[in-house]
Amino acid sequence: GAVVSQHPSWVICKSGTSVKIECRSLDFQATTMFWYRQFPKQSLMLMATSNEGSKATYEQGVEKDKFLINHASLTLSTLTVTSAHPEDSSFYICSARGISNQPQHFGDGTRLSIL
Amino acid sequence: GDSVTQMEGPVTLSEEAFLTINCTYTATGYPSLFWYVQYPGEGLQLLLKATKADDKGSNKGFEATYRKETTSFHLEKGSVQVSDSAVYFCALSKGGQGAQKLVFGQGTRLTINP
Secondary structure (H helix, E strand, O other), X not given: OXXXXXXXXXXXXXXXXXXXXXXXXXXXXXXXXXXXXEOOOOOEEEEEEEEOOOOOEEOOOOOOOOEEEEEEEOOEEEEEEOOOOHHHOEXXXXXXXXXXXOOOEEOOXXXXXXX | OOEEEEOOOOEEEEOOOOEEEOEEEEOOXXXXXXXXXXXXXXXXXXXXXXXXXXXXXXXXXXXXXOEXXXXXXXXXXXXXXXXXXXXXXXXXXXXXXXXXXXXXXXXXXXXXXX
16 A cells, blocks of 8 residues: 655754654655644644645745755655754654545654754 | 534543544535544554545444534444554545545544453
8 A cells, every 4th residue: 555654753853953854655656745743642733735846835824934845756755844942842744645536645753852 | 614523532441342433524515534543653544534425434343424414424433442542533625535635633542441
């Protein structure tokens, strides 16, 4: 079946650094990728939607300069949290979808902890 | 806007008990409905789905029926196992199975005791 790989699974870093999270579709071409944020014991909140080769569409309230999304190929999207601070600590999950009638397939998530 | 409301958890049951997790939605048009499951430290896995009214989605002993008249998509299982312990999310999307963004409910944490 469709597999989405997310890396790293867990990262701890100091406040002020930038962190890059990768999301790869391993056995299908992902025309659209989604990035979600999940706070402890809460639901997933969509941050942005990205289509290969075009700029991401951010949800209201999400800072595009803070959360940089690049979808440079049909199998890879990256989320970079710039100048991370403790309030950015969260569980980040990506999903990928092939052609428009297919469901989204989710990665295993990245737990980001900013000290 | 579109929204999904799930019964509050956590839900704790004994093995082999009957499970119901309620889910209702608010949406214009005709959304597709989904149940996702999240095991500890992992992403979400699609459990089942229904794309039109009266459709029944089923998988791994779980079932949910798309009820347009009550705008509901309740998840049921006749006999739960310890391995079913996880967080369950009800979700909707419009414009096809995944064509549009997913809107999730708040999640229901299920714990099954042996």
